Amino acid sequence: MIVVLPGEVAAALPRLADLALPREACGLLVGRTDEESVRITGFAPSRNLAAAPDAFEIDTSLHLVLQRRLRARGEAVVGVWHSHPSGAALPSARDAAGAWQDGLIWLITAGAETTAWVARGGGFVPARLVMA
Numbered sequence: 471m472i473v474v475l476p477g478e479v480a481a482a483l484p485r486l487a488d489l490a491l492p493r494e495a496c497g498l499l500v501g502r503t504d505e506e507s508v509r510i511t512g513f514a515p516s517r518n519l520a521a522a523p524d525a526f527e528i529d530t531s532l533h534l535v536l537q538r539r540l541r542a543r544g545e546a547v548v549g550v551w552h553s554h555p556s557g558a559a560l561p562s563a564r565d566a567a568g569a570w571q572d573g574l575i576w577l578i579t580a581g582a583e584t585t586a587w588v589a590r591g592g593g594f595v596p597a598r599l600v601m602a
């Protein structure tokens with residue numbers, strides 16, 4: 471799976487991660503999916519509703535509002551983004567436990583690095599991240 475990410479979104483993610491420190495930052499990725507790629511067209515930052523400092527929880531109301539607005543444009547929420555303030559840009563056990571929807575793209579930012587994954591079967595498969 472190839473994930474195409476606009477340069478301005480790619481540049482914004484580490485900045486948003488910094489702003490959220492020491493907590494995790496999170497948001498929803500908007501775009502279009504075809505058989506072998508996902509093209510990200512937008513990004514919506516979310517409040518992090520998780521109580522634990524090393525976790526994230528997307529605001530469900532943001533998700534619902536976005537879905538409603540996007541349907542008319544042929545776009546959808548295609549993925550989720552969050553940051554790892556300490557540690558690597560790799561999915562954690564907690565992330566795997568929270569991977570609720572197969573096929574959803576997960577972007578993880580740690581420091582300056584962002585990686586892409588596809589949720590599958592309660593785990594993650596690496597995806598190739600391409601800057602547009």
Ligand SMILES: [Zn+2]
Pocket residue numbers: 552553554561562565578
């Ligand atoms: Zn995580």
